Amino acid sequence: MGERIAEMEGSGSTASESEQAVEALRHFVTLVINQDHVAQGWLKFLITLQAGLVAGISYLFSIATGRPPWFVNLSAVGIPLIGILTTIALTLVTLQERKWQCWYAHQANSLPGATTLIFPVDYGCTGDIAEQHLDYISRVVILLAITLIMFWTIILWIGLRHLWL
Secondary structure: OHHHHHHHHHHOOOHHHHHHHHHHHHHHHHHHHHHHHHHHHHHHHHHHHHHHHHHHHHHHHHOOOOOOHHHHHHHHHHHHHHHHHHHHHHHHHHHHHHHHHHHHHHHHHOOOOOOOOOOOOOOOOOOOHHHOOOOHHHHHHHHHHHHHHHHHHHHHHHHHHHHHO
16 A cells, blocks of 8 residues: 555645545545455354354253243244344345445545556446445355355244144
């Protein structure tokens, strides 16, 4: 980043233009870093929530004997449904944050007066936020979500079988 700022400082026709370009670059770099922290926070929340649901349902299955049947049945169906819905919702939020990060990186790369890219890989992040391409991390998040949804679907199926028996 230091080389890029040095290039931009020397490329402006006036001191104020180069200062504005450098400040814009610093601003976009800060935005990209912040978006990465936000996306990581949502992903941590997803993993923590799913771990809590797994612990809850495993505890519920271990103490199911002697509990009212309606409580066990409701929990055996309700917890997996909550797991599926929160996985979908938090994955969509995380992917949206990743798209914003891609858009910010593209904006930083396309600042006037720069000859090198500060973010060397540009995944075609042009256009609207909704049109941004999914990067490698986004595909990993989608794979994690599919795995979690499959897990919760199996647990839901087990819960429904228990309900009907």
